[in-house]
Amino acid sequence: MSAVVAEHDDHEHHDHGPEKGLLRWFVTTNHKDIGTLYLVFALAMFFVGGAMAMVIRAELFEPGMQFVQPQFFNSMTTMHALVMVFGAVMPAFVGLANWMIPMMIGAPDMALPRMNNMSFWVLVAGVLLLASTLFMEGGAPAGGWTLYPPLVLQTGDALPFAIFSVHLLGISSIMGAINIIATIFNMRAPGMTLMKMPLFVWTWLITAFLLIAVMPVFAGAVTMLLTDKFFGTTFFDAAGGGDPVLYQHIFWFFGHPEVYIMILPTFGVASTIIPVFARKPLFGYNSMVYATASIAFLSFIVWAHHMFTVGMPMAGELYFMYATMLIAIPTGVKVFNWTATMWKGAMTFETPMLFSISFVILFTIGGFTGLMMAIAPSDFQYHDTYFIVAHFHYTLVPASIFILMAAGYYWLPKWTGNMYNEKIGQLHFWLSVVSVNILFFPQHFLGLAGMPRRIPDYAVQFADWNMISSIGGFIFGVSQLLFLYIVVDTIRGGTGEKVTDEVWEDAHKHGLEWTLPSPPPYHTFTTPPTVIPTEHL
């Protein structure tokens, strides 16, 4: 390596292009390359996790056992969650962060480029280790993505692999988060003050703090699972003085910030896209920043609302109920601000905006069902039913996933220099938005009627809504192939129309990335920009 170092020990190294051939992707330290790797990997995992969801919906299409064994069904629910959370949504946002943050703050690259490479490849290793459990004796983990003991300790050969995969995913996330923090604090162009940063950068900064605070907590929890299973400890065994509920506390101390790790960057992208297509500054920029920070803070003190039925003391039920409801305030501020941004705006409805608007509406539905479950006595009724499944899928699919789609449509022209096919994009949007509601809205009714989650069979009175939900699921699943088509098509030239630097009307007033050529050169902002766009403020 020292030879390479000597070779590049000059001032001209920024003009280097990428390495030739396939090796480029393994040794790259370029934030754009690594961003692409993350995004492609996340898209692949989106389809892997989606295929698992298809298995689940096929089995639930009718009552009775149709296609798979109950054990495998439970493996599917568990793996679907783990793959989507750790393999699709989180990496997709890290990919966006890699691509966009340096370009948005006027930095030449991420602060720690070598570590950036490592965090991606450790992620791949973690997901591969997890995926390998599907082929092991005793099957993949089937106790739910929360990995609650004592149930999860009954897992076969897969258990240590799943645990170590969590460790690797944690290492990857922590390295990624440290990189993002160092980049945002240390690499901003002169004049790019914190309160001028695009909201996407702000939300990622706060998300990064959540990540380094809670990923080690999850690592600690699964380490105790490992020692309970293999080394005779009794952390989660009452006979030795431990407590299985302790695991739930630790898990959800991680788990609740974790769900905000998936939603805060979502908010950031929405806050970046909506002003551009409403042709107005973001309403209440400062309040958006403070609301994001408040939500992040609150996420650390509400964890036991996931455990209302576990047998907590009354004081705990009440505290976690009220604390949880507090989250509605900063979240309400955000929804209000997005709406107010669009108010009297000169709006146009290109695909990114369509996805963003539907995000505002459908995420609000997910938020309201969240409030319903924050009410402890009501939660006793909905707990572990399809109502909670409907709730969190509303906050993840038409929220996080839709915004990831919006981000794809919004930035693909910048990344590739080609325009995507707007007609197919809109078709993708309308198919998705209709089918996602056919898929998840009936699950509210199923849950309220008492259908439990994570069970492959159900009583006949649930049959109709399940069939409708499954039909929605199949349409949604197939519709996403349109997105795959559009991504590939746009990379290969798209409509053939060459896009301008700003791509979207007046976008260069909203963010630095639109002042760069489309596609941007391999190295950007090797000298910092002088003009800081402030239209988003």
Add this chain to the structure above:
Amino acid sequence: MSTNNAYYIPHRATWPILATLGLTITLAGFANYLNGVAIGPVMMVIGFAAFIVMLAGWFTLQATESESGMYNTQVGISYRMGMMWFIFSEIMFFAVFFGTLWYTRNLSVQWLGGEGVGAATKELLWPSFEANWPTNGPGNVGGEFEPMGAWGLPFINTLILLSSGVTCTWAHHGLLAKKRDQLIKGLIATVVLGFLFVLFQAFEYHEAYTEMGLTLGSGIYGSTFFMLTGFHGLHVCIGAIFLSVVLFRSVKGHFKPENHFAFEAAAWYWHFVDVVWLGLFIFVYLM
């Protein structure tokens, strides 16, 4: 530092891939070993060897680059931020086990003894269990044991670790005052004290296992005791190896008063390990 104004961005990195491979093969090997698959230990050795090679290579690369003046002040800030937040993540990792100790000792063991909402638990499951600490639970898991006292080896280890913090700072002062001799002597003292701590902890563990009946399987007391002190001991080892690398570089003439990130990082890490030990000494041994 360097007069080079540009932020140094490497073009290709080969060590991260090896790091990933080493880490993954080690963990996959460990998982196989736990499942009783024969290839497991072999994989662990291969993976760990790869990891060591990676560490040596990556450190050498960074040291060479640093000494040749490729890192400007801004790069140094990135590295310091990286180390600082890495240590923060480590604090959160230890917080889990401290939290576990607090929860089991003050809540779950008390509930098993009938306190609060646990009255029925006690009556129906373990009517004869009295909540005390230390305990191995109502099931007397792991059999009779003797808890670890604070004033023998653990107290000596406290003094060792605290002194090592002093010698480490003394070495830092030497570096800043361009007294290479003081830097090297201070680091030697720190590293020796660090490994002495590990040695004494090994004696302590040996005594616990052979004479006190105290093992990792001694119920919740044994679980929390060995998990907390074990992970701490592992971190002492890592910190001492880190300091050894810094010592080696100091002997080779590396580091300047205005440019010595590796020394600072090692010192921060060492102080972090020190503070965790104080927490351990108070909450695990004394109370």
